[in-house]
Amino acid sequence: MKIVLDFDSTIVNTSKTIHNIYKEERGDNSSNFNPKHDWDFKGLLPSDYVPRALELFTEKKFTDNLVPMENAIEVLTRLSEKHEIWICTKHHPLRVQYTEKWVRKNLPFAKVVYVTSFDKSIVCGDIYLDDRMDALDSVIDNFWYVLCYGDYNWNKEWEYMRITSWLQFEKFVNEERFITSFDRK
Numbered sequence: 809m810k811i812v813l814d815f816d817s818t819i820v821n822t823s824k825t826i827h828n829i830y831k832e833e834r835g836d837n838s839s840n841f842n843p844k845h846d847w848d849f850k851g852l853l854p855s856d857y858v859p860r861a862l863e864l865f866t867e868k869k870f871t872d873n874l875v876p877m878e879n880a881i882e883v884l885t886r887l888s889e890k891h892e893i894w895i896c897t898k899h900h901p902l903r904v905q906y907t908e909k910w911v912r913k914n915l916p917f918a919k920v921v922y923v924t925s926f927d928k929s930i931v932c933g934d935i936y937l938d939d940r941m942d943a944l945d946s947v948i949d950n951f952w953y954v955l956c957y958g959d960y961n962w963n964k965e966w967e968y969m970r971i972t973s974w975l976q977f978e979k980f981v982n983e984e985r986f987i988t989s990f991d992r993k
Contacts, residue, residue: 810933
Protein backbone atom coordinates (compact mmCIF):
# COMPACT_ATOMS: atom_id res chain seq x y z
CA MET A 809 0.00 0.00 0.00
CA LYS A 810 1.01 3.59 -0.54
CA ILE A 811 0.77 5.62 2.66
CA VAL A 812 1.10 9.41 2.40
CA LEU A 813 1.66 11.50 5.52
CA ASP A 814 1.96 15.11 6.50
CA PHE A 815 5.12 16.18 8.34
CA ASP A 816 4.45 19.05 10.78
CA SER A 817 2.16 18.24 13.71
CA THR A 818 1.80 14.71 12.34
CA ILE A 819 5.22 13.04 12.16
CA VAL A 820 6.96 15.73 14.19
CA ASN A 821 5.64 17.75 17.09
CA THR A 822 6.11 21.18 15.58
CA SER A 823 4.49 22.97 18.51
CA LYS A 824 6.67 21.22 21.09
CA THR A 825 9.76 22.08 19.04
CA ILE A 826 8.76 25.76 18.80
CA HIS A 827 7.94 25.83 22.53
CA ASN A 828 11.32 24.32 23.43
CA ILE A 829 13.15 26.92 21.31
CA TYR A 830 11.03 29.70 22.84
CA LYS A 831 12.02 28.56 26.35
CA GLU A 832 15.69 28.44 25.35
CA GLU A 833 15.74 31.81 23.58
CA ARG A 834 13.75 33.63 26.25
CA GLY A 835 15.20 31.74 29.22
CA ASP A 836 11.64 31.02 30.32
CA ASN A 837 11.81 27.72 32.19
CA SER A 838 8.46 28.38 33.88
CA SER A 839 6.50 28.09 30.60
CA ASN A 840 4.65 24.77 30.37
CA PHE A 841 3.77 23.19 27.04
CA ASN A 842 0.04 23.46 26.26
CA PRO A 843 -0.97 20.90 23.58
CA LYS A 844 -4.45 22.48 23.32
CA HIS A 845 -3.35 25.71 21.61
CA ASP A 846 -4.56 27.23 18.34
CA TRP A 847 -2.88 26.78 14.96
CA ASP A 848 -1.48 30.34 15.16
CA PHE A 849 0.20 29.44 18.50
CA LYS A 850 -2.37 31.33 20.60
CA GLY A 851 -2.34 29.59 23.97
CA LEU A 852 1.19 28.28 23.43
CA LEU A 853 3.40 31.36 23.12
CA PRO A 854 3.24 35.03 24.12
CA SER A 855 1.89 37.02 21.15
CA ASP A 856 5.11 39.06 20.88
CA TYR A 857 7.06 35.82 20.16
CA VAL A 858 4.76 34.56 17.36
CA PRO A 859 6.62 36.45 14.56
CA ARG A 860 9.85 34.84 15.77
CA ALA A 861 8.16 31.42 15.89
CA LEU A 862 7.13 31.81 12.25
CA GLU A 863 10.70 32.77 11.31
CA LEU A 864 11.98 29.58 12.93
CA PHE A 865 10.31 27.47 10.22
CA THR A 866 12.99 28.60 7.74
CA GLU A 867 15.96 28.12 10.07
CA LYS A 868 18.25 25.13 10.48
CA LYS A 869 17.89 25.55 14.25
CA PHE A 870 14.23 24.52 14.02
CA THR A 871 14.90 21.31 12.10
CA ASP A 872 17.92 20.45 14.23
CA ASN A 873 15.66 20.51 17.30
CA LEU A 874 12.62 18.70 15.88
CA VAL A 875 10.76 16.55 18.38
CA PRO A 876 9.22 13.49 16.69
CA MET A 877 5.73 12.47 17.74
CA GLU A 878 5.80 9.61 20.21
CA ASN A 879 6.40 6.30 18.36
CA ALA A 880 6.26 7.95 14.90
CA ILE A 881 9.73 6.93 13.71
CA GLU A 882 9.46 3.40 15.07
CA VAL A 883 5.99 2.83 13.58
CA LEU A 884 6.92 4.25 10.20
CA THR A 885 10.09 2.14 10.13
CA ARG A 886 8.03 -1.01 10.76
CA LEU A 887 5.37 -0.03 8.22
CA SER A 888 8.05 0.66 5.59
CA GLU A 889 8.90 -3.04 5.57
CA LYS A 890 5.57 -3.79 3.84
CA HIS A 891 4.34 -0.44 2.54
CA GLU A 892 5.48 2.51 0.47
CA ILE A 893 5.89 5.58 2.73
CA TRP A 894 5.53 9.08 1.30
CA ILE A 895 5.56 12.47 2.99
CA CYS A 896 3.69 15.40 1.44
CA THR A 897 4.37 18.62 3.28
CA LYS A 898 3.84 22.33 2.81
CA HIS A 899 7.25 23.91 3.17
CA HIS A 900 8.88 27.25 2.61
CA PRO A 901 11.62 26.72 -0.01
CA LEU A 902 14.31 27.78 2.50
CA ARG A 903 13.30 24.95 4.83
CA VAL A 904 13.38 22.10 2.30
CA GLN A 905 17.12 21.45 2.57
CA TYR A 906 16.93 21.07 6.35
CA THR A 907 13.87 18.85 6.32
CA GLU A 908 15.38 16.69 3.59
CA LYS A 909 18.43 16.08 5.80
CA TRP A 910 16.19 15.24 8.79
CA VAL A 911 14.09 12.80 6.76
CA ARG A 912 17.17 11.07 5.26
CA LYS A 913 18.57 10.59 8.77
CA ASN A 914 15.36 9.49 10.54
CA LEU A 915 13.14 8.05 7.78
CA PRO A 916 15.55 7.10 4.96
CA PHE A 917 12.93 4.92 3.26
CA ALA A 918 10.45 7.78 2.80
CA LYS A 919 9.90 9.66 -0.43
CA VAL A 920 9.06 13.35 0.01
CA VAL A 921 6.89 15.75 -1.97
CA TYR A 922 7.16 19.44 -1.04
CA VAL A 923 4.26 21.76 -1.85
CA THR A 924 3.73 25.47 -1.32
CA SER A 925 0.11 25.36 -0.13
CA PHE A 926 -2.15 23.14 1.93
CA ASP A 927 -3.77 21.89 -1.28
CA LYS A 928 -2.11 18.49 -1.54
CA SER A 929 -4.29 17.14 -4.32
CA ILE A 930 -1.20 16.27 -6.38
CA VAL A 931 -0.74 13.11 -4.29
CA CYS A 932 -2.76 9.91 -4.31
CA GLY A 933 -2.51 6.48 -2.74
CA ASP A 934 -4.25 4.21 -0.27
CA ILE A 935 -4.04 6.00 3.10
CA TYR A 936 -3.53 9.70 3.80
CA LEU A 937 -2.82 11.16 7.27
CA ASP A 938 -2.70 14.90 8.07
CA ASP A 939 -3.61 17.27 10.90
CA ARG A 940 -5.10 20.04 8.70
CA MET A 941 -8.68 19.81 7.54
CA ASP A 942 -8.07 21.83 4.36
CA ALA A 943 -5.28 19.44 3.36
CA LEU A 944 -7.50 16.46 4.15
CA ASP A 945 -10.33 17.95 2.11
CA SER A 946 -7.99 18.51 -0.85
CA VAL A 947 -7.18 14.78 -1.16
CA ILE A 948 -10.47 13.21 -0.13
CA ASP A 949 -11.08 11.74 -3.60
CA ASN A 950 -7.49 10.52 -4.07
CA PHE A 951 -7.26 7.91 -1.29
CA TRP A 952 -9.16 4.91 0.06
CA TYR A 953 -8.80 6.34 3.58
CA VAL A 954 -8.27 9.95 4.62
CA LEU A 955 -7.47 10.16 8.33
CA CYS A 956 -7.16 13.20 10.56
CA TYR A 957 -4.16 13.10 12.91
CA GLY A 958 -4.40 14.46 16.44
CA ASP A 959 -7.02 16.13 18.53
CA TYR A 960 -6.04 19.75 17.96
CA ASN A 961 -8.12 22.92 18.30
CA TRP A 962 -7.67 23.50 14.56
CA ASN A 963 -9.08 20.10 13.50
CA LYS A 964 -11.80 19.44 16.06
CA GLU A 965 -14.49 19.96 13.39
CA TRP A 966 -13.28 16.93 11.38
CA GLU A 967 -16.21 14.52 11.30
CA TYR A 968 -14.57 11.48 9.74
CA MET A 969 -11.87 9.03 10.85
CA ARG A 970 -9.35 10.32 13.38
CA ILE A 971 -6.06 8.86 14.61
CA THR A 972 -4.65 10.17 17.89
CA SER A 973 -1.43 8.16 18.21
CA TRP A 974 1.11 6.42 16.03
CA LEU A 975 0.43 3.06 17.68
CA GLN A 976 -3.26 3.48 16.80
CA PHE A 977 -2.26 4.27 13.20
CA GLU A 978 -0.06 1.17 13.04
CA LYS A 979 -2.90 -0.98 14.32
CA PHE A 980 -5.26 0.51 11.74
CA VAL A 981 -2.85 -0.19 8.86
CA ASN A 982 -2.07 -3.71 10.06
CA GLU A 983 -5.64 -4.85 10.56
CA GLU A 984 -5.87 -8.03 8.53
CA ARG A 985 -9.34 -7.28 7.17
CA PHE A 986 -8.07 -3.96 5.90
CA ILE A 987 -4.99 -5.39 4.18
CA THR A 988 -6.98 -8.23 2.66
CA SER A 989 -9.70 -5.95 1.30
CA PHE A 990 -7.15 -3.64 -0.39
CA ASP A 991 -4.69 -6.18 -1.70
CA ARG A 992 -4.44 -5.14 -5.35
CA LYS A 993 -2.43 -8.11 -6.65
